[in-house]
Amino acid sequence: MRKTIISIGIICAIILVAIAAAFQSGDSEVIEEKSPIVIEADVIMPTKVSRPGCEETDSCYVPSIISVKEDQTVTWSNEDVAFHSVTSGIYGEPTALFDSGHLDPEQKFSYTFDEKGAFDYFCTLHPWMKGKVIVE
Numbered sequence: 001m002r003k004t005i006i007s008i009g010i011i012c013a014i015i016l017v018a019i020a021a022a023f024q025s026g027d028s029e030v031i032e033e034k035s036p037i038v039i040e041a042d043v044i045m046p047t048k049v050s051r052p053g054c055e056e057t058d059s060c061y062v063p064s065i066i067s068v069k070e071d072q073t074v075t076w077s078n079e080d081v082a083f084h085s086v087t088s089g090i091y092g093e094p095t096a097l098f099d100s101g102h103l104d105p106e107q108k109f110s111y112t113f114d115e116k117g118a119f120d121y122f123c124t125l126h127p128w129m130k131g132k133v134i135v136e
């Protein structure tokens, strides 16, 4: 009789340990949270490009040259603390293709390229800031 009670006790203990293990493994599962929608920028205007110097390392727009496919949208993000623009053409000779106007810090600008070619762009406020989009 005593042996039977001890046996039942051991079996119960094993079951409890198994249940505890099952609960623990459940707790350790990674709960997937829905992340907010983030528009990723293709080209970044980094900090300090409002002063000359970035043109020496081709880093006024990063990357300064980007290749995309026809009908692809390019998004620029102003990550500087100063205003900048993304204006098609070259300084002093803008073209009518696109112009972001003055972009506030943290502001983004997007343009969809629907024809093939190489498109220069620049910043109307900082003549040394130059970039190019190649549409293939």
Ligand SMILES: [Cu+2]
Pocket: 049, 050, 083, 084, 085, 123, 124, 125, 126, 129
């Ligand atoms: Cu600028």
